Amino acid sequence: MKGYNFAYLDDQTKRMIRRGLLKAVAIPGHQVPFGSREMPLPYGWGTGGIQVTASILGAGDVLKVIDQGADDTTNAVSIRRFFARTAGVATTTATAEATVIQTRHRIPEKQLREDQIIVYQVPQPEPLSRLEPSRIETKRMHGLADYGLMHVKLYEDISRFGQVSISYDYPVMVNERYLMSPSPIPAFDNPKMDMMPALQLFGAGREKRIYAIPPWTRVKSLDFDDHPFRTINAPHPCGLCGATDSYLDEVVTDNHGGRLFVCSDTDHCSERRAAGHVGTDGFQEAAE
Amino acid sequence: MSNELSPGFANPVADAQSCFRAVLDAMARPGRVHAISGVSAPPPLCDAAAAVLLSLIDQETPLWLDPAVAQAHGWIAFHTGALVVEPTEAMFAMALALPDLAAFPDGSDEMPETSATIILQVASLRSGRHFALEGPGLREPRILPIDGLPADFPAIWQRNHGLFPRGIDLILCAGNELTALPRSVTIREA
Numbered sequence: 001m002k003g004y005n006f007a008y009l010d011d012q013t014k015r016m017i018r019r020g021l022l023k024a025v026a027i028p029g030h031q032v033p034f035g036s037r038e039m040p041l042p043y044g045w046g047t048g049g050i051q052v053t054a055s056i057l058g059a060g061d062v063l064k065v066i067d068q069g070a071d072d073t074t075n076a077v078s079i080r081r082f083f084a085r086t087a088g089v090a091t092t093t094a095t096a097e098a099t100v101i102q103t104r105h106r107i108p109e110k111q112l113r114e115d116q117i118i119v120y121q122v123p124q125p126e127p128l129s130r131l132e133p134s135r136i137e138t139k140r141m142h143g144l145a146d147y148g149l150m151h152v153k154l155y156e157d158i159s160r161f162g163q164v165s166i167s168y169d170y171p172v173m174v175n176e177r178y179l180m181s182p183s184p185i186p187a188f189d190n191p192k193m194d195m196m197p198a199l200q201l202f203g204a205g206r207e208k209r210i211y212a213i214p215p216w217t218r219v220k221s222l223d224f225d226d227h228p229f230r231t232i233n234a235p236h237p238c239g240l241c242g243a244t245d246s247y248l249d250e251v252v253t254d255n256h257g258g259r260l261f262v263c264s265d266t267d268h269c270s271e272r273r274a275a276g277h278v279g280t281d282g283f284q285e286a287a288e
Numbered sequence: 289m290s291n292e293l294s295p296g297f298a299n300p301v302a303d304a305q306s307c308f309r310a311v312l313d314a315m316a317r318p319g320r321v322h323a324i325s326g327v328s329a330p331p332p333l334c335d336a337a338a339a340v341l342l343s344l345i346d347q348e349t350p351l352w353l354d355p356a357v358a359q360a361h362g363w364i365a366f367h368t369g370a371l372v373v374e375p376t377e378a379m380f381a382m383a384l385a386l387p388d389l390a391a392f393p394d395g396s397d398e399m400p401e402t403s404a405t406i407i408l409q410v411a412s413l414r415s416g417r418h419f420a421l422e423g424p425g426l427r428e429p430r431i432l433p434i435d436g437l438p439a440d441f442p443a444i445w446q447r448n449h450g451l452f453p454r455g456i457d458l459i460l461c462a463g464n465e466l467t468a469l470p471r472s473v474t475i476r477e478a
């Protein structure tokens with residue numbers, strides 16, 4: 001597009017973010033400060049992720065953008081169009097076809113590959129922020145790997161509720177050193193981060209932090225020997241494709257309280273349906 | 289003077305991006321070797337080292353230059369605008385032989401990202417002594433041949449890795465090829 005830098009950001013800004021990304025990769029899970037720039041989209045729209053994507057993207061990349069698992073939300077469509085216009089890159093909704101996947105709040109169900117990079121949009125990069133408001137203090141804790149505060153919080157949860165009461169943004173230890181926010185993905189997705197073949201990059205625009213997990217790196221959800229971390233599968237299959245192992249969203253289908261549980265990952269669901277899998281509510285879908 | 293200098297990247301935006309992606313992938317998968325293109329380096333630099341300088345260095349990155357790089361000083365200054373500094377002030381270094389790592393900033397426990405990155409030009413990443421790398425980014429140990437490191441490199445690196453999360457990161461360049469050794473990786477003679 002005329003008048004734009006490739007992928008919007010100027011060369012100097014890209015170099016600054018690229019240098020930060022290299023340090024982030026060299027120190028897995030550590031939050032690296034960066035000079036976040038104003039972007040032509042509001043902060044809630046993932047300006048951190050957008051800046052990371054803009055700094056890594058090349059003309060040969062194929063970009064997928066998801067929001068809560070869906071490719072067709074306003075947010076995902078806007079970001080995809082933004083890069084199609086400013087970088088001229090090819091875009092896709094198919095997880096398998098993408099070389100770069102920018103995401104808000106989900107990890108695709110399909111196992112990512114060595115030749116893919118996933119970029120997470122992060123609203124709050126500091127996993128200790130709700131327990132310790134002082135940034136100076138949390139930096140000190142990370143420096144010393146002093147995470148007693150988080151363990152105490154989790155253990156209090158267990159003694160009060162019988163389990164950890166965190167269903168999103170469940171804290172992880174990266175490479176047995178840094179406590180890290182996985183961004184507000186469901187705890188269901190946490191195990192996908194562990195030993196993932198793809199490079200994982202995280203961008204927080206408002207908080208001006210980037211961090212990373214190299215491929216094949218240990219990512220462990222915090223837990224205790226007597227209360228191991230467990231994900232809970234939905235008690236029913238996807239209504240459209242019948243999947244029993246995917247993360248489901250509840251969809252209201254009519255004005256009479258009708259509800260349907262469907263895959264949050266729309267590409268995963270449509271790929272399964274295209275392959276002939278049908279859920280209990282699937283015929284209705286096919287008939288329309 | 290600038291008229292006598294060889295040019296930078298043929299396609300500055302695209303070449304810088306592809307060189308960066310090569311370095312990013314090498315840092316994420318330590319020891320994986322990538323070939324770069326788009327630049328013909330001024331002596332004594334190899335093409336890969338010149339490309340890394342063009343991709344990452346600018347007036348915001350104080351740079352230490354190995355005296356052996358003096359011949360390319362004008363080219364580096366013209367194309368990057370980098371301030372040339374002493375090792376203790378350097379964010380990056382361009383070296384033709386491994387310098388004393390202890391002379392460079394290794395960051396702090398709270399800000400380990402403030403350590404220096406050393407771009408080290410070696411003779412080859414295809415032959416030479418074999419090193420076994422292990423750590424984040426590697427599913428199994430990777431064997432990397434490197435020709436051009438000092439005899440006691442494994443011991444030097446063990447000290448550097450032992451500082452983690454502080455420590456120096458290395459970008460190795462030979463001819464038109466590059467790879468990286470982040471501080472997170474352990475290295476032994478294979």
Ligand SMILES: [Zn+2]
Nearest residue numbers: 238241263269
């Ligand atoms: Zn489904």
